[in-house]
Amino acid sequence: xxxxxxxYHTIWHNSENDTVTVIDQRIxxxxxxxxxxxxxxxxxxxxxxxxxxxxxxxxVTAAYGLWLGIKNESVxxxxxxxxxxDYLKSSRPTAVNLAIAVDQVIDAIGADYANAAEIALKxxxxxxxxxxxxxxxxxxxxxKLIEAISEKKKGETVNILTHCNAGWLACxxxxxxxxxxxxxxxxxxxxHVWVDETRPRNQGAKLTAYELGEQGVSHTIIPDNTGGHLMxxxxxxxxxxxxxxxxxxxxxxxxxxxxLKALAASDNNVPFYVALPSTTFDFNLKDGVKEIPIEQRDxxxxxxxxxxxxxxxxxxxIMPENSPVANYGFDVTPARLVAGLITERGVxxxxxxxxxxxxxxxx
Ligand code: MRU
Numbered sequence: 001x002x003x004x005x006x007x008y009h010t011i012w013h014n015s016e017n018d019t020v021t022v023i024d025q026r027i028x029x030x031x032x033x034x035x036x037x038x039x040x041x042x043x044x045x046x047x048x049x050x051x052x053x054x055x056x057x058x059x060v061t062a063a064y065g066l067w068l069g070i071k072n073e074s075v076x077x078x079x080x081x082x083x084x085x086d087y088l089k090s091s092r093p094t095a096v097n098l099a100i101a102v103d104q105v106i107d108a109i110g111a112d113y114a115n116a117a118e119i120a121l122k123x124x125x126x127x128x129x130x131x132x133x134x135x136x137x138x139x140x141x142x143x144k145l146i147e148a149i150s151e152k153k154k155g156e157t158v159n160i161l162t163h164c165n166a167g168w169l170a171c172x173x174x175x176x177x178x179x180x181x182x183x184x185x186x187x188x189x190x191x192h193v194w195v196d197e198t199r200p201r202n203q204g205a206k207l208t209a210y211e212l213g214e215q216g217v218s219h220t221i222i223p224d225n226t227g228g229h230l231m232x233x234x235x236x237x238x239x240x241x242x243x244x245x246x247x248x249x250x251x252x253x254x255x256x257x258x259x260l261k262a263l264a265a266s267d268n269n270v271p272f273y274v275a276l277p278s279t280t281f282d283f284n285l286k287d288g289v290k291e292i293p294i295e296q297r298d299x300x301x302x303x304x305x306x307x308x309x310x311x312x313x314x315x316x317x318i319m320p321e322n323s324p325v326a327n328y329g330f331d332v333t334p335a336r337l338v339a340g341l342i343t344e345r346g347v348x349x350x351x352x353x354x355x356x357x358x359x360x361x362x363x
Contacts, residue, residue, distance in 0.1 A: 001168040001175075001182070003032060003214050009172050010057050011128065013064065013121065018071065020064045022052050025169060029210035030313045037061075040069030040084060047091040047098070050201070054170020055244045055280050056131040059097030062088045063124035066105045067117060076116040081106050093293040094253055094330045095244040096282045101127045128172055134277035135174035137344035142180025142240065142275055143187065145347070149237050150189045157218075158184070159237050161194040161227055164255035165207035166242025166275065176275040177240040178211070180342065185217055193219040194230060198255060200301040200327060224257055228264035239265050240342070243276040248363070250335030250350030251288025252276075256328050262337040274333075274350070275342040281355070283363045288332040295329035302327050 001008065011022045020037040026049070027033060035051055037043050043065025046052050052061045069084040070076050085102040092098060108123035109116045149158045164170075166177035174182060184191050193212055198204035205221045212219040222230070230236050239261060245253040252258070252274045265272035285291040302325040306315045319325070338350035348358045356363060 001173060001211065001215060009128075009132075010052065010169055011060055011064065011172060013125070020061075020068065022046055022061065023169070024051050025053055025207060026051055027313065028169070029206055030308055037064070037068060040065050040087065043068055044088060044091045047088075053203070054165060055095035055097040055242070056135070056171040056176070056277060057169070058092060058095045059101035059279060060124070060128045060131055060172060062091070062098050063101040063105050063120075063127040066102055067120035067124050070120060071117040073117075076109075076113040078111075078113075081109065081116070092295060094295045095280070097244075097279045100279050131171055131277060131279070132173045134279070134344040135168075135171050135176055135179045138176055138275050138277065138342050139174055139179030139183040141344075141346050142273070142342040143183035143189075145238065145271075145273065145342070146180055146184040146189055146191065147187070150184075153237070155190060157190045157192050159192050159194060159230075159235055161196070161230070161236045161239045161261065162208060163196040163204065163241045163258050163261055164198045165203040165211075166254075167208050167211045169207050169211055170242065175211075176242040176277065176342075178208070179275065180240060181212075181217060182215060185215065191218065193217060194227065194236060195219050195221045196224050196227060196257065196261070197221055198257065199224055202305075203255065227261050228268075231264050231268035231270050236265075236268075236270050239270060239272045240275055241273075243274050243280050244330055245282050245285070245288075245292050246274065246276055246280055246341065247285040247288045247291065248281070248283045248355055249286050249288075249352045250338055250341065250355055251292070252333045252335070252338060252350075253288060253292045253294070253330045254333065256331050259331040259333045259337075262333040266337050271339040272333075272337060273340050273342055273347075274338055277344055278359055278362055281359060281362070283356075283359070286352070289334065292330075292332055294331070297327045297329050299325040299327050
């Protein structure tokens with residue numbers, strides 16, 4: 001997608017110096033900067049400190065991280081691969097793409113330890129390219145939902161609400177929730193996006209608004225609690241969010257606050273869709289509320305906010321110094337509140353029968 005009219009991916013391998021470059025998402029939209037990852041520790045920190053974030057991008061970074069971790073090892077063994085893989089998997093707990101990508105690279109190496117680094121680099125590229133293709137296909141399937149609403153409204157603006165950033169910054173290109181939006185824009189459909197600010201880290205206000213702005217998509221940032229009001233007044237036609245992990249029965253873990261949007265959508269008959277690639281399904285889990293590990297992050301993210309003051313990026317405390325805070329990163333939306341899952345293979349009902357039929361070969 002575009003930044004300043006230049007096409008970017010969120011991550012790329014530099015063949016000249018054998019490093020990996022990522023966009024630093026901590027400082028967007030205030031500054032656009034990239035960071036070089038030279039070691040597996042760099043990749044671990046990039047994920048844990050949210051230089052990169054979003055389930056698909058976390059997975060791709062971990063795949064390249066494994067390559068960084070073995071490229072200078074004189075002897076690679078299955079024990080070494082497992083240890084490095086486990087280390088990367090410990091960086092963040094909720095997005096399942098992380099473990100899936102690491103395991104994909106280890107599986108590709110198999111027992112060919114002599115060529116492990118070369119295979120790992122090639123497979124990391126496969127992981128990356130797959131995520132691009134999946135998001136592209138999600139866009140093609142999802143745009144049909146927007147098109148149908150536009151036809152029903154006789155070409156009037158289709159209002160879509162999204163939460164957090166499930167855009168191209170969270171993936172490699174296109175995004176998951178945003179792919180149908182970008183495809184709708186290409187088709188000339190009149191669209192407008194309500195962007196939840198998404199406290200505490202404000203991925204909506206900072207990242208989704210930034211990328212929609214760079215792409216020229218009409219959008220409005222709203223405080224997190226606004227969605228229900230808009231839905232009651234017929235101002236939302238469709239909700240599309242992303243996912244960090246979705247179970248075989250269709251329960252969806254996504255950024256904290258997603259569940260409340262799903263409840264409001266259900267109460268107001270607004271279709272609530274989740275866009276996700278197959279790499280975000282955890283077919284081993286069934287009951288998302290009971291089984292999906294929910295990340296708890298540093299209270300500092302709640303306690304303080306970042307903004308621009310006199311052209312400087314500053315962080316400021318916004319609550320009493322001694323009040324305790326809680327910072328749950330994700331919540332789980334039960335399948336019954338989900339109208340459908342927009343995947344690279346098509347739109348699937350959020351239930352075990354439909355999911356296991358569509359992804360039969362992956363289970
Ligand atoms: O904590 P983050 O910013 O990594 O959380 C991201 C989300 O919750 C996204 O909505 C999700 O990963 C889907 S990304 C395509």
